[in-house]
Amino acid sequence: MAHPAHDHHDHDHGHAGHAHGHGHGHSHGHGGHSPGGHGHAHGPVDTGDWRYAVALVVNLAFVACEFGAGLFSGSTALLADAGHNLSDVLGLAMAGGAAVLARRAAGKQLTYGFGKATILAALANALLLIFACGAIAFEAVQRLSEPAPVQSGVVMIVAGIGFVINLATALLFMRDQHSDLNARGAYLHMMADAAVSIGVVVAGGIILLTGWSILDPLVSIVIVAVILWGTWGLLKDSVGLAMDAAPASVDVAAVRAALAGLPGVTAVHDLHVWGLSTTQTALTAHLVHERGDPRALLQEAQTVARSRFGIGHTTLQLETDVMPDCPDC
Numbered sequence: 001m002a003h004p005a006h007d008h009h010d011h012d013h014g015h016a017g018h019a020h021g022h023g024h025g026h027s028h029g030h031g032g033h034s035p036g037g038h039g040h041a042h043g044p045v046d047t048g049d050w051r052y053a054v055a056l057v058v059n060l061a062f063v064a065c066e067f068g069a070g071l072f073s074g075s076t077a078l079l080a081d082a083g084h085n086l087s088d089v090l091g092l093a094m095a096g097g098a099a100v101l102a103r104r105a106a107g108k109q110l111t112y113g114f115g116k117a118t119i120l121a122a123l124a125n126a127l128l129l130i131f132a133c134g135a136i137a138f139e140a141v142q143r144l145s146e147p148a149p150v151q152s153g154v155v156m157i158v159a160g161i162g163f164v165i166n167l168a169t170a171l172l173f174m175r176d177q178h179s180d181l182n183a184r185g186a187y188l189h190m191m192a193d194a195a196v197s198i199g200v201v202v203a204g205g206i207i208l209l210t211g212w213s214i215l216d217p218l219v220s221i222v223i224v225a226v227i228l229w230g231t232w233g234l235l236k237d238s239v240g241l242a243m244d245a246a247p248a249s250v251d252v253a254a255v256r257a258a259l260a261g262l263p264g265v266t267a268v269h270d271l272h273v274w275g276l277s278t279t280q281t282a283l284t285a286h287l288v289h290e291r292g293d294p295r296a297l298l299q300e301a302q303t304v305a306r307s308r309f310g311i312g313h314t315t316l317q318l319e320t321d322v323m324p325d326c327p328d329c
Contacts, residue, residue, distance in 0.1 A: 051172040052096025055186065059089050062165050069158040073151035076143045077200050078158060080136040080220040084196070084227060085162070087132040088189045091125035115277030119241045122278060125185050126235035133224045133231075140220035150216050152208035159200035166193035178249075183278075188230045196223045246273040247281055250309055255283070258304050264289045264297060273311065282313040294318050 063085045070078030101114035170190035176183035203219040206212060237248055246252050252273050260268045267288035276282050283305055289297060298316055305311040 052092050052186075055169045055172060055190075056089060056092045056096060058165055059085060059092065059169060062162060063089055066158055066162060069154055073154040073158075075150045075155045075204075075216055076139055077203060077216045077219040077223070078155055080140065080223055081159070081162065081193070081196060081200060083136055084129075084132055084223060085166075085193060087128050088186075088193065090128060091121075091189065092186060097121070112276055115280055118278040119238060119275060122185055122234060123238035123242055126231050126238055129189070129227055129231045130235070133227050136220055136227075137224045140217040140224070143217035143220070144214065150204075150207055150213050152204040155216075156201050156204035156208070159197045159204060163194050163197035163201065166190045166197055170194060185234045188234065192226050192230045196226055199223070241275040241278070244274040247275050250281060250311065255305070255309055255311075258308060259285060259287060259301060262287070262297060262300055262304070264292045266290060276313060280313060281309075281311045282315075283311045284315045286317045286319055288319045291320060 063082050066078055066082040066085065070076075070082055097117075101117040104114050106113040167190070170187050170193075173183045173187040173190070178184070199219055199222060203215045207215055241247065250273055252271070255273060256268050256271055259265060259271070265287050269286050269288070271283070271285040273281065273283050287297070287301065297318065301316055302314050305314045
């Protein structure tokens, strides 16, 4: 989203320049824009705003019902799961809001647009889940020392309904889980919720048959473990993207090798790859090349970046000399 006139489109920029040997790796004279250096691959990003809205409404209604049922039945597991689901609702709200922001055009100062909001939402969602884990674990540990009677029939019914809702919500995001970090977060959380709901149903059945109320807080601790397991990857990836790291799906060494292997390219330096949002990736690089057709080289480099690595926003500078003190050449 680097230009307001082309919101949600991939951008490729090529600059054909000549290095004049000023002794600094970034001191390159720009010979102007190559006529073939700019290309736009029109591929709008489906942020799936309606999915977040549907998931938000349905899950918020269920949280209210589950919380009330937890109080009525005396089940810590239901209360814990309600707290977890509430954190998911807040996470969905942040992810959906970020998706709406990501559709806005770039502004005078925000030249890349609002795509970074999706990364910040993913990071906030991960931190929120960790906080929820702490609260759930604290309550569960206290209940271990003082198990309370539980109305297991109510627990089983409510948890069963929760399983259906969580599984249906997860399926809304399954298609885009590998291409959008926020969609992946929503999918993982809802699938974890579905698994936890099944666990609560089983625990409720055992309590109904045996009267072992201590299973209720034990299930709550299992819920915490499941949440933390699913949240770690989301936290690591969102922190990386917030630090402008290359997305986990992009092998930077392979990108460098692919660009270096283009016909006429003798060196690649100042290569940078980072996430503009949870779905868009940007690349900048200087390509040192033998004299030839710069337009053909730029076109091929942009095509390789887009087709092989899913990088839709590329800015490339071509040079005909290797800078003598360039550390990356």
